[in-house]
Amino acid sequence: MSKKYSINWLSTSKEGNYKAAQNYLSLLYPEEKAFDLVTKLRNAPIQEFQAKDILRASGLPLLDNTNKQVVKDTEKIENGIPLSPILLIRDVFHGKTIVADGFHRLVSIYKNNECTIINAKIISDEK
Numbered sequence: 001m002s003k004k005y006s007i008n009w010l011s012t013s014k015e016g017n018y019k020a021a022q023n024y025l026s027l028l029y030p031e032e033k034a035f036d037l038v039t040k041l042r043n044a045p046i047q048e049f050q051a052k053d054i055l056r057a058s059g060l061p062l063l064d065n066t067n068k069q070v071v072k073d074t075e076k077i078e079n080g081i082p083l084s085p086i087l088l089i090r091d092v093f094h095g096k097t098i099v100a101d102g103f104h105r106l107v108s109i110y111k112n113n114e115c116t117i118i119n120a121k122i123i124s125d126e127k
Contacts, residue, residue, distance in 0.1 A: 005112055008082040009119045011046075013101070018042060021087045021100035028098070037125065041087050041100065044121040052114040054088070054106055057097035063107045073108035083109075088122040097122075 018038050025034035055062070063070050076083060086102030099106060102120075109116050 005077050005080075007077060007109060007112075007116055007118075008080055010082045010084050013041075013084045013087060013121065017084045017087060017101045025089070025098075025100055037089060037100070037123065040123045041089075041121050044123050046085050046119050047122055048117045049120055049122075050114070051106060051110040051116045051118050054086070054097065054099070054118060054120065055110055055114075058099050058106075059096050060099060060103065062110065063104070065111070067104070067107075069104035070107050070111075073105050074111070077108055077112055085119040085121055088120050090122055090124040092124055092126065098125075 018041065021041060022034050022038045025037055028034070029037065065071065065074075073083070083105050084102065086106055087100040089098040089100050091098050106118065109118055
C-alpha cells in the first residue's frame with residue numbers, strides 16, 4: 001500500500017466484534033470477567049488514538065503483508081469500506097493495552113499510515 005488512504009469508520013462495532021472480543025478475553029480472564037468487560041465495551045464511547053500509539057501500548061508485533069486478514073482489511077481500506085472501531089482494554093496491572101478485537105485492522109491501518117487516527121472503544125480493567 002504505497003498510497004495513503006483515509007479510513008472510514010462505522011459508528012459502532014459490529015456484533016461479531018463483541019463476540020470475538022469475548023472469545024479472546026475468555027482466554028485471559030474467567031468467563032464471567034470476560035463477559036463483564038465486553039458489556040462495558042458495548043457501552044463505552046468511541047475515542048481516538050494514533051495507530052502507532054495503540055501498537056506500542058499493546059506490545060504486539062506487526063504482522064506481514066501476507067497475512068490473509070491483513071490483506072482483507074487493507075482491501076477494505078483501499079475501497080473505502082467502513083471499518084469497525086477497535087476494542088481495547090487498559091490493563092492497569094500490567095501497564096499495557098489489550099487489543100480485544102481489531103488487531104488485523106490495527107496492523108492494516110498502521111501500514112497505511114502509522115499516524116492515522118483510529119476509532120476505538122477503551123475501558124479499564126480494574127482488578
